Amino acid sequence: MERFKINGHDLRNMVINAANSLHGKKEYVNSLNVFPVPDGDTGTNMSMTFKSAVSEIENLETVSISEVAKRVSRGALMGARGNSGVILSQIFRGIAKGMEGYDEIDAVSFANCIKEGANFAYKAVMRPTEGTILTIIRAAGESAIEANEKDIVGLLKKVYEHSEVVLNKTPDMLPALKEAQVVDAGGMGLLIIFKGMYEALKDGIKSDIKEDIDSQEESNFIKSANIKLEDIKFGYCTEFFVISKNAAENANTLRDQLEPLGDSMIVVGLDEIIKVHIHTNDPGNILSKAVKFGELSKIKIDNMREQHRQILELEYASTKSDDVAPITNTNVIKENEKEFTFISVAMGKGIKHIFEELGVDYVIEGGQTMNPSTQDFIEHINKANAKNIFILPNNKNIIMAAEQAAELSEKNVIVLPTKTIPQGVTALTVFNGEMSFEDNIQEMKEAIKKVNTGSITYAVRDTEMDGKVIKEGNILGLIEGKIAEVGKDIYEVCKNVIDKMVTEESELITIFYGKDCDEEKVQEFINSIEKQYEDLDVHCYSGEQPLYYFIIAVE
Secondary structure, eight states: OOOSEEEHHHHHHHHHHHHHHHHHTHHHHHHTOSSOSSOOOHHHHHHHHHHHHHHTTTTOOOOOHHHHHHHHHHHHHHHOBHHHHHHHHHHHHHHHHHHTTOSEEEHHHHHHHHHHHHHHHHHHOSSOOTTSHHHHHHHHHHHHHHHOOSOHHHHHHHHHHHHHHHHTTHHHHOHHHHHHTOOOHHHHHHHHHHHHHHHHHHHTOOOOOOOOOOHHHHHHHHHHHTSOGGGOOSOEEEEEEEEOTTHHHHHHHHHHHHGGGEEEEEEEEETTEEEEEEEESOHHHHHHHHGGGSEEEEEEEEEHHHHHHHHHHTTOGGGSOSOOOOOOOOOOOGGGOEEEEEEEEEOSHHHHHHHHHTTOSEEEEOBTTBOOBHHHHHHHHHHOOEEEEEEEOOSTTTHHHHHHHHHHOSSEEEEOOOOSHHHHHHHHHHOOTTSOHHHHHHHHHHHHHTOEEEEEEEOSSOEEETTEEEOTTOEEEEETTEEEEEESOHHHHHHHHHHHHOOTTOOEEEEEEOTTSOHHHHHHHHHHHHHHTTTSEEEEEEOOOSSOSEEEEEO
């Protein structure tokens, strides 16, 4: 069926169908990750990012393609997880920019929107790498323009088919893909989205969001169960959007007006949308103040005390963790504002405790296989009552989401490019509260460069990499993210990795052991390391991290 124009209803169906398709194939996309280690989360990150996008349009009834695209962009931006999710959010930010101001668009305009999506994606990456999702969106944009189609169904068909051809060439662009005999995972995720959009328009699919309870939703439920009823000072969780022409400027004014009225507040303005989240005792007062700035949309008010009672009735809390802090009023008065605060990402109770001992105020649970979203960072940035905020991502796949959050925030936020837990720990140890913000940034960045990181994990599939034959279940020793050792015993592999990391200049070995390690065997191993390197300081900590038997730092 030919379609010469599409409106907001059409785009809504296209995007939701694409999100459903990606959700169904996320594990396949995960399996395409080059490294055989248990952190293949590209499909999960892209799916959760896109799920956040479609949640913004679930109940939206409008024919305006501009409004639908704007909501999709906004949802993707706030829900972006991992590098692939951030790039995906930028693609749809560019597409939304191209659709701005239109109720419907034709094929020529749609082609330009796809090209604009490619432009935004490339601008978001400092050093673009070909053979990745960036290559696929660029190919899609170029093919859309060159197609010169009047029928949008025909246009999407050509975009999808050309993108698939280019995706199959990605192994020739990146040696790592060729060696692992896979195409790029992010590119595959984007191809699934294009195909889902094409099929929805071609077949006239009226899509509904496929709901399922994911671990994040369950986690939020569990956390609610661990809060004491008397700790809920503000009983109504109030969420809504304000459609406002001067969103960024009005968001600042509205934020100041709402601050005394509750806690857990998020007020962020982008383009012509202000997103508001606040816990308050008077939702009506909140809405009355907000409506002065524009039209209200997607109003959602939950009675948290009632929800809490229902959770306790189900006795959900009795089977879950009891170490969740109660809700407190985070909008501390300005005179108690700190000079510095730290937000860090970590996984494992032991590592979390170490970061807190080193002065981190907020530890976001996450890391490999569970990348925090842009919104996760924004929530903690808004809680922080400090003039200067440092974020330690401690994972290379989390840095872009943290940077996106810093860009959206009005506060003074710096993201330190820590790619590993040891880098984050070292950055904290050199921090000096008597120094200026700028001097601390310089000192910590210099210290990070001197940290050599290793890790011990296991292979999740058979492959061959860097001349090493790897079988599923093999123990892998990584140095700076590259596979250096393959074996069958975690202690032997760890010893060999340390041997390769230590140099004549080395002074300190730090080892964090994971939750799957036997403490007695670990102590025997540490004793042997201390004897072998008697001139070096050897420190060992229980990190309780999953997936990685050992995380090692040599300095």
